[in-house]
Amino acid sequence: MTLAVFLPFLLAALCAWLGPRLGRRTGYVAALAFVPALLLALPLAGMPGALPALEVTRWVPTLGLALAFRGDGFSLLFATLIGVIGALASLYSVAYLSPHERFGRFYAYLLLFGGSMLGLVLSDNLIALFGFWEMTSVTSFLLIGLWHTRSAARDGAVKAFLVSALGGLGLLAAVAMIGLAGGSTTLSGLDVEALRASPLFTPALLLTLLAAFTKSAQLPFHLWLPTAMEAPTPVSAFLHSATMVKAGVLLVAKFGLLFGTSPLWSGIIVPVGLATLVWGAWIALRQTDLKALLAYSTVSQLGLLMSLYGLADAEGRFAATAHLLNHAAFKAALFFVVGIIDHETGTRELPRLGGLRKALPVTFAVALLAALSMAGVPPLGGFISKELFYEAMLHQGPLFIGVAVAGSALTFAYSFRLLRVFWGPPRSPPGADPHEAPPGLTGPAALLALAALTFGVWPGGAEALTRTAQNALDFAAYPGHLSLWHGVTPALLATFVTWGLGAALIAQSARVSTLGRRLTPRLNANTVYYALTEGVNVLSSRLIARTQGLALPDQLRIMLGAAALIAGYGVWRSPQVFHAIGPLPLALLPIAALLVAGALGVLLARSRLTAVVAVGLTGFGSAAAFLGLRAPDLALTQLLVEAVTVILFLLVFRSLPRSRDLPRTRWRYGVDLLLAASAGVGATLLVLAGVRFLAPPISPYYLANSYELGGGRNVVNVLLVDFRGFDTLGEITVVGMVALAVLGLVRVGKKGRAPGEAGPAPAPSTPPGTTRPKEKEEA
């Protein structure tokens, strides 16, 4: 399992390197990364000796941090699912992507994402789980924004990231609370009773829900998912069908075992899930872009899964797990189909497509199977899991089943709307000559469609798969079975009602769309999102205008004043840190005089150059002082820093206006005097406070051991590179970051391309009939 999680990360680095060399064939390497994940299916199939129960790799043992991967049935099932879809998406993209794509980047991101997703699914340690969760957010941000030259892609990426990072923060808090209350950082080692009794239980529950809802695009956080389709289609298939968006569902499924006892849990999830089901399906029905239709359909289906897992009973979990498999199969297949249509005709707009049945027979067959499964038509997998869904909702009450039927009727209608591109007179954009896609494109889609069919015609197999999760999700006792025919049950009747309603919706599609237009609310999640981000922008620019617009002296006054206040408060609260001043070493007196002279020189300097030289005097004085205190390393560093600073100062001065004397009022003089005095006194106090050790000093340890343990006679250096090497690593990271930030600031407004974008720009590939996906109608 550890291998399954880490191989994608390793191969991501390899792919980044191979990408520019191998081109599209990198995809084959990328597909290899998912092989260990696929092998996780072996223990599921009951192969003896292959069960990876728990693998622990220590990470930071002192903090209770370990990479613990636990292969229970559900995790393994999910991991296998990710492996299958990930490998298929990699292979599909080989044929799909344009030859000018940045393959290194694409496959590296794809694998990073796949790896973090596998880590998330298999992780038993809560903190590692959070880490992987955030990594999926970051990598999906990169994937969605892959074509970052397009503003819609940037917008979609930022939106997805903001929304899911919000949930990520919630999860961090929730994980901390669960860990505290449950007394363990591993999911399997939690003391469930203690957690339930803890006052942290309810906040943790709510925060977990926030995380799950944002990640799985539940109302009102669904806004990011449709814009996430700006990613290339193979990525969409991966993100939408198997993984990213199902992370929230996974969270609800796994944590449902902890929180499920609370009525709050089902009380929130089930209504939200059902509302998302209906709303997503309703919006999906109105889309004209095939990919947008599928995106909203994903929102809707996630609502279904959420509501089932949210029931937190055996029946719901059984049905949800079955539907999880079905959904992954048909949704990925449909995304692949849309990719093929896009690829062959050059458009995804529904009104511009028609009669593709003859030109694309294989694709048509795939689409038919997948869409019928989505619509819930026998004998396909989707039908069976929908029956289970109805069954579960029937037990909840009439209102629940009513909403479920409405949502499914809408699903039925949009599934057929999707299929409409294959009927009717052949209609395709001028210049496009649709013909069957190469097997590289149809193959993965066909495999998934066959899976959807198999789930239906051989329910025993599907049930065996679903049952592998029974121990992990605690539905082993549930007696239900997957089968096509249960007899005439209320669920079957509800299905007939659904079909009737769905057929009516199709027949009256013109009226439905008019109604849809009329019902479009002015205020929706997207407008709120834009208002919020706009508001933050305005607020920050106002704040900057108010504070940064000040003259430099004023800013200094504010900073010094604030520092003096804070430090003064500290001194007032704990005056005991100071101790009596001992005798001063006389040898340092000349150096002190030098320092004072430098400081006075700055004050009296009339030009910047003189001021810098005077500042340099204090710097060199400090260096001399360090030497006097027998710290040659520090002295050397101080000297060099001083030299570089002077150079940088001089470089900056070229572009500054001549120094001026601003007239100061008497009052200003007083304030400045006070500020300067308090800053001076404060700095002195700070130094004095540092002289007294509150604990026994640790330096003798380093002096005694630096040669023994670090092999160096220069204690300072050994300290830097060995004893406190991690600090140094952090510091150089900061240095690097600062350098990049300064570079960004200095280069702002300069023409030319960003560094690192070297290499010939790819030639545009704009065949006839190219359409640019327009801004979609937002819900």
Next chain:
Amino acid sequence: MTRERPTPAPAAPPARDRTPTPAPLSGDPILRTVSRAVFALVLLFALLLLWRGHNAPGGGFIAGLMTTCALILHRIAYGHSALRTDPARLVPWGLALSFVTGLVPYLLGRPYLKSDYGYLTTALTGEFEWATALLFDVGVYLVVVGGSLAIAYALIRVDPHERVEGDE
């Protein structure tokens, strides 16, 4: 469209700018002549500092700053960089080197960043101490050189054009 992809950015001119905006602070013949020798000396001394940092005053940080000084001198004297690449590129390499140096002992089951050292004796050099910490230090060196040099170069290249109130 056959394949969705964004329209690429228009082809920009080649990246190497051997002679950027004629820097106002270069071209002095005396400076050039002197800097040729000084540059090499300072660089050598910087490398010496880096090398002996483990046992005597020195180390990656100091050596990096000193190298930066030498390179800035070169840049000011000749108007072009002595480095063949964008110095900002050194930063990730340095970080990666330091990180990986720490990772190796971790993967071997010892604490992260635990350094190791030992002695080699050859006929030519006599006893010679090696330490993995030196590799870590080289990482620090690269980051410091890359970071500070990138900032300095960027500032050198700034063309003062903005005029503010009070300027003549």
